[in-house]
Structures are given as structure tokens and as C-alpha cells.
Amino acid sequence: MVIATPDAIRAEFSAAMSAMYRAEVPQYGTLIELVDQVNAAALAADPRLADAMRRSGEIDRLAAERHGAIRLGTAAELALIRRAFAVMGMHPVGYYDLAPAGVPVHSTAFRPIDEAALNRNPFRVFTSLLRLELIEDARLRREATEILSARQIMTPGVMALIERAEAEGGLAVESTGDFVAELLETFRWHSTATVSAQTYAELLDAHRLIADVISFRGPHINHLTPRTLDIDAVQAAMPAHGISPKEQIEGPPRRACPVLLRQTSFKALNEAVSFPSAQSDSVAGRHMARFGEVEQRGVALTRKGRALYDEVLAAQQQGEDRFSELPDDWAELRQRGLAYFRFRGAPTAPDRLEAAIAARDVVAEPVIYEDFLPVSAAGIFQSNLGDARRQAYVGPASRDQFEAALGCRLLDPFDLYDAITAPSIG
Numbered sequence: 027m028v029i030a031t032p033d034a035i036r037a038e039f040s041a042a043m044s045a046m047y048r049a050e051v052p053q054y055g056t057l058i059e060l061v062d063q064v065n066a067a068a069l070a071a072d073p074r075l076a077d078a079m080r081r082s083g084e085i086d087r088l089a090a091e092r093h094g095a096i097r098l099g100t101a102a103e104l105a106l107i108r109r110a111f112a113v114m115g116m117h118p119v120g121y122y123d124l125a126p127a128g129v130p131v132h133s134t135a136f137r138p139i140d141e142a143a144l145n146r147n148p149f150r151v152f153t154s155l156l157r158l159e160l161i162e163d164a165r166l167r168r169e170a171t172e173i174l175s176a177r178q179i180m181t182p183g184v185m186a187l188i189e190r191a192e193a194e195g196g197l198a199v200e201s202t203g204d205f206v207a208e209l210l211e212t213f214r215w216h217s218t219a220t221v222s223a224q225t226y227a228e229l230l231d232a233h234r235l236i237a238d239v240i241s242f243r244g245p246h247i248n249h250l251t252p253r254t255l256d257i258d259a260v261q262a263a264m265p266a267h268g269i270s271p272k273e274q275i276e277g278p279p280r281r282a283c284p285v286l287l288r289q290t291s292f293k294a295l296n297e298a299v300s301f302p303s304a305q306s307d308s309v310a311g312r313h314m315a316r317f318g319e320v321e322q323r324g325v326a327l328t329r330k331g332r333a334l335y336d337e338v339l340a341a342q343q344q345g346e347d348r349f350s351e352l353p354d355d356w357a358e359l360r361q362r363g364l365a366y367f368r369f370r371g372a373p374t375a376p377d378r379l380e381a382a383i384a385a386r387d388v389v390a391e392p393v394i395y396e397d398f399l400p401v402s403a404a405g406i407f408q409s410n411l412g413d414a415r416r417q418a419y420v421g422p423a424s425r426d427q428f429e430a431a432l433g434c435r436l437l438d439p440f441d442l443y444d445a446i447t448a449p450s451i452g
């Protein structure tokens with residue numbers, strides 16, 4: 027039996043998800059076309075960028091690059107999803123607590139973790155788990171728990187393949203087609219709700235997100251996100267392509283040296299759904315959840331750089347513009363230890379690195395940020411839930427509880443960037 031590489035399965039799955047979502051949400055297809063045009067223009071206008079991306083291997087992944095997002099209802103669902111994603115080399119990295127921003131979930135990102143895997147296909151899924159304990163109404167909480175405990179988000183076929191892959195140290199090459207097709211079912215959109223119109227209305231009243239998670243058969247993919255090299259150009263061009271963007275781009279302002287992540291999205295579709303009813307065949311209604319997003323990725327910041335970013339971001343939220351404190355210069359970001367770089371060239375002792383770079387014996391390449399930002403994620407959630415309320419949930423983050431549900435520890439993104447950059451220092 028020949029075992030498939032997790033990278034190959036992930037690439038196949040990512041392409042299948044993209045095709046499914048394009049068929050389900052035509053505006054997403056339009057967005058992909060726009061992003062392809064903008065990226066081609068950005069590469070043509072900046073040969074140095076094109077060169078650097080060719081050297082780092084990033085150029086190969088750019089056109090296929092996507093992330094998606096799902097929202098889960100229970101600990102058991104999260105544990106199952108972890109096992110399914112593990113087959114494709116996607117592991118849970120980072121903890122995002124969105125409760126302070128008024129979204130009753132906590133999240134992680136399942137993603138490939140080493141450089142070769144990221145370059146082969148960087149597909150990631152931002153995965154949120156509903157925090158039912160944050161629903162105030164005890165009766166509604168109980169009802170939600172009951173509804174969720176009755177649903178099964180994976181087909182028996184994919185369950186069997188996951189178990190076999192776990193027992194045999196990977197998935198057989200001849201099973202990858204079935205695995206991808208069956209797993210796709212978990213993320214498919216269903217326009218028929220599983221709850222009555224009355225229950226839906228109550229859930230909606232508690233929080234739009236709660237209604238989205240609980241009222242349907244499974245965790246439909248709620249957006250997919252291509253990567254662009256010029257998010258401002260995409261944002262500006264969206265209306266001319268018949269797409270209505272959210273008001274503002276999330277993340278750091280535009281810079282000569284992009285850092286972390288900037289994101290924008292188009293507003294969620296208002297879709298026809300039907301609710302089962304004891305009295306009649308079904309009741310017609312509408313639901314808003316699915317949208318499209320774009321992202322522009324920049325250099326990953328070190329612990330020190332990230333602390334500075336978080337500080338200036340907090341100041342920004344108080345109306346103080348301090349983003350200029352984060353230097354917009356590759357050499358300064360590097361020399362002050364604020365961002366991650368990998369070094370190509372002759373092996374060089376760390377204390378000689380700057381001299382070697384100056385002499386062009388060594389080239390320093392920015393390491394791309396592969397993760398997410400909690401404040402931006404909350405902004406994306408809010409704009410697509412169409413919910414003006416932004417009241418923070420009080421209560422501590424519960425990373426331990428999330429890990430217990432997951433059944434393993436979350437990986438620390440900084441450790442992964444350390445591992446990517448360590449071998450290259452020579």
C-alpha cells in the first residue's frame with residue numbers, strides 16, 4: 027500500500043473546497059478573478075518583489091493560496107475536526123479569544139507547520155468553537171446543547187477513512203479521492219435548517235453567530251480567502267466588480283514593508299433558507315453567514331515586535347496614531363529583532379550577519395506571517411454577522427478548556443517561526 031503525502035491530500039482538498047464554494051457563492055469566483063488580476067499587476071510593477079517571491083518559493087503557492095473558516099458547536103466536533111485535518115498535515119496553531127470583542131467563541135487555526143509543507147500548499151482553516159456557557163438564558167442554552175448533541179457532522183465513510191489513516195500511519199493513495207469527496211460533505215451549505223423558525227428566531231436574538239452554528243446540519247464553510255499582493259487595490263476595485271466590501275481594511279495600515287496581516291471582506295449574502303414545521307411543509311426564511319474575504323500577508327513579527335504592534339494597536343483604538351513606531355524598514359525591523367527573517371548565503375556567525383548582509387554575501391528574506399489576528403478576526407466576524415452590538419462577554423479566556431476539547435495542546439506560532447529561522451543562521 028502506498029501512503030499519500032499529507033501535503034498532496036491538503037492540496038487536493040483545498041482545490042475541491044475552492045471549487046465547491048465558487049459554485050455555491052458566485053461572488054467568490056468574481057473575487058478570485060479580481061485578485062488574480064491585481065496580483066499579476068503587482069508582480070509586473072515590482073520585479074524585485076517578483077524575484078524575492080521566486081527565491082523564497084512563495085510565488086508557487088500564491089495563486090492557490092486560501093484560508094477558510096468554520097464554526098463548531100461542541101467539544102466532540104472539535105476533536106473530530108482535529109483528527110480529519112491531521113490526515114492532511116494541518117495542526118492547531120495559536121489560541122484566539124474573541125469574547126472580549128463580543129463574539130462568543132474561541133478559535134485556533136489548523137495549518138501546515140513546516141516550510142516545505144507551507145510552500146507546497148498553505149491551506150488553513152480558522153476554526154471557532156462556540157462557548158455555549160456564554161449564552162445567558164439557561165433554557166436556550168439547554169435547548170442548544172440538545173440540538174447539537176443530536177447532530178453528526180461527518181459521514182460514516184470519512185470516519186472510517188480517518189480511523190484507517192490513524193491505524194496505518196497515513197491515508198492510502200487510492201483513498202484520497204474518497205476522503206476529499208466525503209470530507210467536503212461536512213462543509214457543504216444546507217439551505218434547510220434543522221430547527222423551527224421559532225427556535226431560529228430565539229437563537230438569532232441571543233446572537234447571530236449562535237443561530238448560524240446551531241440551526242444547520244453541519245459547519246458550512248463560511249468564507250474562503252485568497253491572498254493578494256495589494257489589498258488596497260482589491261478593496262478599491264470591488265464595487266466596480268459588483269462586490270460590496272466592508273468599510274475598512276483590518277490590521278496595520280498600508281506600509282512599504284508589510285507586516286502581519288491585512289484583511290477585508292465582502293458582506294455576507296442574505297440567503298433563502300427553509301425551516302421545518304409541524305403544521306406545514308416548511309417555512310421560508312433568510313439567513314446571513316457566507317461571505318468572501320481577501321488577505322495580504324507580510325512579515326511575521328517576533329515576540330518583541332508583536333508586543334510593540336499590540337501596544338500601538340491598543341493606542342490606535344483609543345484614537346492615538348502610533349503605528350509609525352513600528353519601523354517601516356526591513357533593515358531596522360531586522361536589526362531591532364522585531365521581525366523574522368531567513369538568511370541565504372554562506373554560513374555566517376550571528377555576530378557577523380549584518381556585515382555579511384551589507385557585503386551582499388548573505389540575503390535576508392522576510393518570513394511570511396502564517397497566522398491570524400484576534401482583533402481583525404473579530405472585525406471580520408462582526409461585519410458579516412450584520413450585528414451592531416459589540417458588547418464584550420466578561421469572563422476569562424479558557425485556553426485550557428479549548429485544549430481539553432481538542433484533545434491535544436495548541437502549538438505556539440512563535441515556536442514555529444523560531445524553528446523556520448533557526449537553521450538558516452549558519
Ligand code: OOG
Nearest residue numbers: 095152398402403406407
Ligand atoms: C471567522 C472570522 C475570522 C479571519 O480571517 O480572521 C477569520 C468566521 O467568521 O467564522 O476568518
Ligand code: NI
Nearest residue numbers: 095152251319
Ligand atoms: Ni478569514
